[in-house]
Amino acid sequence: MAGTASHASFLPPVLVFCAAAVIAVPIVRRLGQSAVLGYLAAGLAIGPSGLGLVGDPGTILGVAELGVVLLLFIVGLELKVSRLMSMRRDIFGLGLAQMAVTGVAVGLVAQWAGFSPAGAAVVGIAIALSATSITLQILEERHDLHTPYGERSFAVLLFQDLAIAPILAVVPLLGTAGAVGSLPDALTGVSIALGAVLAVVIVGRYGLNPFFRLLADSGAREVLTASALLVVLGAALLMQEAGLSMAMGAFLAGVLLAESNFRHQLEADIEPFRGILLGLFFISVGMTIDLAVVRQEWRTLLLATPVIVAGKALIVAVLMRTFGSPWRDGLRAGAALSPAGEFAFVLLPLAAGYAILSPSQAQLLTALAAFTMLAGPVAAKALDGWLAGRGEPEPEPDSFDGAEGEVVVIGFGRFGQIVNQILLAQGVDVTVIDLNVDRIRNAARFGFRVYYGDGGRLDVLRAAGAGRARMICVCIDDPPGATRIVEMVHQHFPQAATYVRAYDRIHAIDLMNHDADFIVRESFESALAFGQGMLEGLGIERDQARAVVDDVRRRDTVRLMLQRTEGMMGGLDLLHGVTPEPLVEPKAKTRALSPETRDIIGDESI
Structure with missing residues (x-):
């Protein structure tokens, strides 16, 4: 009975999450806003700072991050290596420009506001990053992930994921603690990360297709689902141990399977888990908002949130225009990329641990990052309404080479x-x-x-x-x-x-x-x-x-x-040859040659 009680202890939090989602999301959608906003609001309501129905958002967030991992895997499935190579200008050109320009601009403002040079650098990096989960969710709701501006938005997100390992290596160098010997450790970390990427590429290139073929031959569909989760989570865990993001590992696994014959079945098997866990992730992010900090710093948050969202959107729009996109696409991409990234919840506490930021500064910036996640989907929806009101034609979707057939x-x-x-x-x-x-x-x-x-x-x-x-x-x-x-x-x-x-x-x-x-x-x-x-x-x-x-x-x-x-x-x-009555009188009576035939034609002769 003790086992039954321990299992039952998991039910109340599960019921709370489900109830919060089914109440908040339909209301927000009825108001014409993104579902992301509903999940965030639900998390804020049930979290420690709200009704206190769930007390440990950190534990939930760790599990819910798998939603982002599975989302990146599905996105990777839709990108062939050749397509990824053709996007290198946007990844390393537009992506690098967005990180550099946004980071410098935010960093200068932070230094003006009283942060140390090292602290301002961390703030600039943290705010320059964009929320992968929210951006992709907005693009999916718009059905624009495979449009030119959608692909360029994704290229920016991909560069940011690639930049996570160097960022983690640089943060200790900015702090007063642990600076000695950090450079060799950083180089070692980068080498380990590159080795992990190479390992995933080799296994994915030569091992995954025979592996899935063997499982498909067994005819056990549930085993294929388990194997898909094994590949995704295994690659994600390997990348995390190597210092990269879990999402980066899942994305790489998806790219390596993009040309596989099993691609569509894998995507279909992963999709239900992705949707549930991604919603749970947004709820857990909403739970991390500390209402005590909000009440204390509400003026700063009220001023800084729209400034950051509008500033990031404008920078992305200008850079997109520089790279050849029309203004309309640039604005839509900017609004989608405007929320601060999920990695801010890792980077800011890490900076506080190295004494780069004070605990109060880290708490304020964490709340600010969460508020941009709340404001970003609202801004994106408002921009869509404004552009629709102008009566301009929607951008034509670009054909995604090899992804789907006519x-x-x-x-x-x-x-x-x-x-x-x-x-x-x-x-x-x-x-x-x-x-x-x-x-x-x-x-x-x-x-x-x-x-x-x-x-x-x-x-x-x-x-x-x-x-x-x-x-x-x-x-x-x-x-x-x-x-x-x-x-x-x-x-x-x-x-x-x-x-x-x-x-x-x-x-x-x-x-x-x-x-x-x-x-x-x-x-x-x-x-x-x-x-x-x-x-x-x-x-x-x-x-x-x-x-x-x-x-x-x-x-x-x-x-x-x-x-x-x-x-x-x-x-x-x-029918030819079939008429209600014969055309001529038959010369002989029809005789059945077997009992079965006699029954069919009604021959009663013996």
Whole structure:
């Protein structure tokens, strides 16, 4: 019973988090604001400074950081190495410029406000960083992650993650304590970090695909989910031990799996954990806000928060414009990047530990960072409303090379393979999903891009880019499954046309009743082609044979429509050779040659 009691002790905090989220987030969304603001407000309400329903936000924050880790893994899955290399100008150009300009500007203001030079440097770095989780959440809510400005915003975030290891190495050098011998330690730390990155790259490049293929062969879907979490959390932990951020390790693992056949299934398996833990992270950040500090320094916070949010947004907008983006994109990126980063909650206490900042200064700056996280989503939403009011066109989305296809094909069996030959011959960008590992392995030999996944799952379709596809082709040989996919596509991806392989006539009518856009029975057209060949083999002219086949096809189509409305017996008179009464009197009575046949035709003779 003691074990039951210990398990039950976890239930009250879980219920508090769930209740806070389901109350705060819908209210905030109803007000037209980002869900992030709702999570932060919920955390503030239930935290130690609010109602005190949860007393230790630090413990929760440690677990909730996994939400950011999983988010970066999913983002990495959508970036190929080639795409990442093409972004190097934005990563090391725009990202470095944003950190340098923002850091210097904030640092100068901090020094003017009375901070020491070392303290001002730490403040500048901490505020210059942006909240990865909030920025990506805002871009996802806007559906702009794959637009030009969304990619550039992500490039800035990626540079900031890369800069974390050098920042951690520099902080001890700025402090009065532990300065001696810090430089060799810093160099050692950088070497360890580079070694960890190299290890993740080697394992990801040569080990992960065979690993996932072996697990997929076992047919145990839950093991694939566990293996996905193992890879993400393992890479994150390795990077953390090497002095880099956990998010950086997860992102790197995602990039290395971006070209894997298992990419979409991994994304679908990770997504539920990512959403829950990311919401928990935002709640835990809200819990860290100390209302005692807020009450004491409310004037400073009230003045500094909008100044920092507006200043960071303006700096990013100017730099984006310098790098060739239009002002509209620059402003939207600036608003998304304006909140201070999650790393500020690590960097500021660390600086206080090295006596670079006083405890009161660290508390004030931590509260300021949290307030920018509250104000940033509000500013981004207000900017969206202002830009929409001006009536300017939305930026056109950029095609994300290799991420999603113009057509999504579900099923790579005999039927699906022929369909893909036609599409690829025309140069159509195709994403193919199949659950058969052998088919995927064979497809890779011929250059097909086939991903492991269950096309009947909504999360897999979303991960495969169904929300942006023009057409979804269902080529599986499971009639109920194909019908369910059509229903799902019409409900969640109305922009996509549904082209479906029907198993037989009954399945075709079922698909018609579910408003599939195009239906073909898997054996009908091949049987017509076979029949035409037979007629030509019997000496009938090709044109005459084709006319006969066209007539059969026309009659069959009309009959199919009648069967849809009248039932399976509708349109019998349209069949060649089937009439209600015989045209001539039979010369002999029909005789059944077996008891089974006698029952069918009603022959009562003995």
